[in-house]
Amino acid sequence: MPGTDNFTAIPDTFSKATASVFGAHRTIKAPDISLPKSLPLNRRVQMDGLQFLSLLPAASFAVAFFDPQYRGVLNKMGYGNEGKERGKRRCSLPQMSEQVIGEFISGINTVLIPSGHLFLWIDKFHLCQGFSAWLDDSSFDVVDMIVWNKRRMGMGYRSRRVSEYLMVLQKPPRRAKGAWKVHNIPDVWDEKLVANGDKSPHRKPLELQRELIAAVSNEEDIVIDPAAGSFSVMEAARLARRNFVGCDVNA
Numbered sequence: 001m002p003g004t005d006n007f008t009a010i011p012d013t014f015s016k017a018t019a020s021v022f023g024a025h026r027t028i029k030a031p032d033i034s035l036p037k038s039l040p041l042n043r044r045v046q047m048d049g050l051q052f053l054s055l056l057p058a059a060s061f062a063v064a065f066f067d068p069q070y071r072g073v074l075n076k077m078g079y080g081n082e083g084k085e086r087g088k089r090r091c092s093l094p095q096m097s098e099q100v101i102g103e104f105i106s107g108i109n110t111v112l113i114p115s116g117h118l119f120l121w122i123d124k125f126h127l128c129q130g131f132s133a134w135l136d137d138s139s140f141d142v143v144d145m146i147v148w149n150k151r152r153m154g155m156g157y158r159s160r161r162v163s164e165y166l167m168v169l170q171k172p173p174r175r176a177k178g179a180w181k182v183h184n185i186p187d188v189w190d191e192k193l194v195a196n197g198d199k200s201p202h203r204k205p206l207e208l209q210r211e212l213i214a215a216v217s218n219e220e221d222i223v224i225d226p227a228a229g230s231f232s233v234m235e236a237a238r239l240a241r242r243n244f245v246g247c248d249v250n251a
Contacts, residue, residue, distance in 0.1 A: 053107035147166075224246055
């Protein structure tokens with residue numbers, strides 16, 4: 001599995017100007033901040049995500065994750081497994097409307113520092129049909145996408161889903177030099193989903209999240225997640241020697 005410990009230097013055949021884009025150091029730093037007592041670091045917090053974002057200081061964090069809870073593809077395609085078997089847990093979760101998702105992304109935009117990154121999980125339906133309306137009240141640019149092969153057969157009348165999609169968004173000014181410091185993350189990430197007993201239907205790949213956190217933040221920085229679900233981002237932040245603050249309505 002790729003990691004920060006086995007970073008490979010850029011070959012000498014690259015010019016200094018080109019190699020600098022692939023530097024292993026960040027020049028961007030998040031400011032020192034104080035958080036309210038209701039938002040302890042590295043703890044599960046039960047709270048509405050929009051309320052959580054309203055309590056955070058503006059322009060203060062380098063990285064955020066957001067996995068919106070919506071049934072877009074299920075409502076459109078009508079697979080018929082809502083409330084049945086694996087669909088029970090998914091169906092029981094509070095659903096976000098398109099408007100609410102936009103409000104979350106706008107709130108995240110406010111609290112990220114310039115050139116900060118948002119990692120946004122989307123499904124195949126929104127990947128194909130578009131999600132630009134979610135970004136209308138933010139300044140985010142789409143700068144990359146990663147496909148997660150979770151080695152688990154999912155739904156599908158035709159092709160069966162084994163992948164999820166992670167959009168990499170950046171707040172202006174858009175830049176890689178001095179902002180992204182890990183350069184061996186493949187855009188198709190192969191990581192088996194490992195259950196940890198929390199039975200979350202939306203648990204995400206721990207190692208991928210750890211690598212991304214290491215790429216766009218400094219040690220001791222605070223990673224935020226306003227819809228934390230299984231809190232796998234908190235676990236990934238700990239492995240990357242970062243702090244975490246986040247919440248979930250069902251924490």
